[in-house]
Amino acid sequence: MPRKEYLCATDAAEPSEKPFPRRCPECGKVEVRPATIAYDAEVKHDGRLHAFHIPRLQINKCGACGEVLFSNVSNDQVTQALREHLVLLSPEQIRDALSKLGLRQKDFAERIGVAAETISRWIGGTHIQSRAMDNLMRLFFEFDNVRYALTSTVANNMLITTALTSRRRRSGN
Numbered sequence: 815m816p817r818k819e820y821l822c823a824t825d826a827a828e829p830s831e832k833p834f835p836r837r838c839p840e841c842g843k844v845e846v847r848p849a850t851i852a853y854d855a856e857v858k859h860d861g862r863l864h865a866f867h868i869p870r871l872q873i874n875k876c877g878a879c880g881e882v883l884f885s886n887v888s889n890d891q892v893t894q895a896l897r898e899h900l901v902l903l904s905p906e907q908i909r910d911a912l913s914k915l916g917l918r919q920k921d922f923a924e925r926i927g928v929a930a931e932t933i934s935r936w937i938g939g940t941h942i943q944s945r946a947m948d949n950l951m952r953l954f955f956e957f958d959n960v961r962y963a964l965t966s967t968v969a970n971n972m973l974i975t976t977a978l979t980s981r982r983r984r985s986g987n
C-alpha cells in the first residue's frame with residue numbers, strides 16, 4: 815500500500831537547515847517563509863483513511879504564489895496528530911513502559927514478534943503502530959501472564975500443546 819509521503823519524514827532529505835526566505839519550487843521566487851495554517855488532514859493508516867483537523871500546522875509558505883510546503887516539522891506534527899486522533903500509545907508511553915519493565919527494545923521486539931527496527935521506528939515517532947500491535951503492547955505492558963506467555967520457550971511450548979490438543983480433537987478422542 816502506498817504510504818503518504820509525509821509519514822516518512824525522516825527518510826527525506828533534510829532541507830531544514832537552509833535559511834529563510836527560500837526559493838519556491840513552484841514559482842521560483844525567493845519568498846518561502848515559515849507560516850501557520852489550519853489544516854484538514856486525510857491520512858491513510860492501517861488500511862483506512864482518517865480525517866482530522868490540525869488547528870495550527872507549521873508549514874513553509876511562498877509569499878508570492880501561495881504554495882504550501884511541508885517541512886519535517888509539519889510531517890512530525892501530522893504524525894503526532896494522527897496518533898492522538900487514533901488514541902494509540904505515544905513513543906513516550908512505550909519508552910516509559912519498557913524502562914519500568916527493565917526491557918531492552920531488542921528483547922521486547924523479540925517477545926512480541928516484530929523486528930527491532932520496528933520498535934525503534936515507533937519509539938522514534940516516525941512510524942505509527944497498527945491498532946492490533948497497539949492492543950498487543952497494552953496487554954504486554956499490563957499483564958504479567960501475557961509477558962510470561964510471550965517468553966520464547968513458553969510460546970513454543972504453548973504452540974506445541976495447542977497443536978497436539980487440536981489433533982486429538984480431530985481424531986475423535
Ligand SMILES: [Zn+2]
Pocket residue numbers: 838839840841842843876877878879880881
Ligand atoms: Zn511561489
